[in-house]
Amino acid sequence: xxxxxxxxxxxxxxxxxxxxxxxxxxxxxxxxxxxxxxxxxxxxxxxxxxxxxxxxxxxxxxxxxxxxxxxxxxxxxxxxxxxxxxxxxxxxxxxxxxxxxxxxxxxxxxxxxxxxxxxxxxxxxxxxxx
Numbered sequence: 001x002x003x004x005x006x007x008x009x010x011x012x013x014x015x016x017x018x019x020x021x022x023x024x025x026x027x028x029x030x031x032x033x034x035x036x037x038x039x040x041x042x043x044x045x046x047x048x049x050x051x052x053x054x055x056x057x058x059x060x061x062x063x064x065x066x067x068x069x070x071x072x073x074x075x076x077x078x079x080x081x082x083x084x085x086x087x088x089x090x091x092x093x094x095x096x097x098x099x100x101x102x103x104x105x106x107x108x109x110x111x112x113x114x115x116x117x118x119x120x121x122x123x124x125x126x127x128x129x130x
């Protein structure tokens with residue numbers, strides 16, 4: 001069992017401190033890695049309900065705010081729905097996934113999760129005016 005560190009970056013240069021998630025398997029598909037990340041962040045949000053969801057992708061019926069997404073109506077977020085949104089965003093180049101220094105593009109690709117693996121989610125920010 002090892003800890004995988006998830007780091008969020010944007011093309012505008014911001015980078016999160018990262019957070020760890022225990023993964024028992026030594027190999028996992030990119031699809032499953034995205035799914036587990038989303039399930040964890042949704043579980044943490046649903047346990048605390050802080051008002052602003054700070055996750056990989058924007059949930060339905062929310063508004064983008066400075067540090068995440070504000071829910072218009074307080075509610076629990078469904079992890080399955082959020083996972084589907086994340087996988088659609090990945091397929092539509094809403095974000096890139098880098099394992100170490102290598103970009104992975106196929107959600108079915110198995111990646112090796114060695115000791116200290118860092119997975120970067122590079123969120124693509126649209127250019128202003130073009």
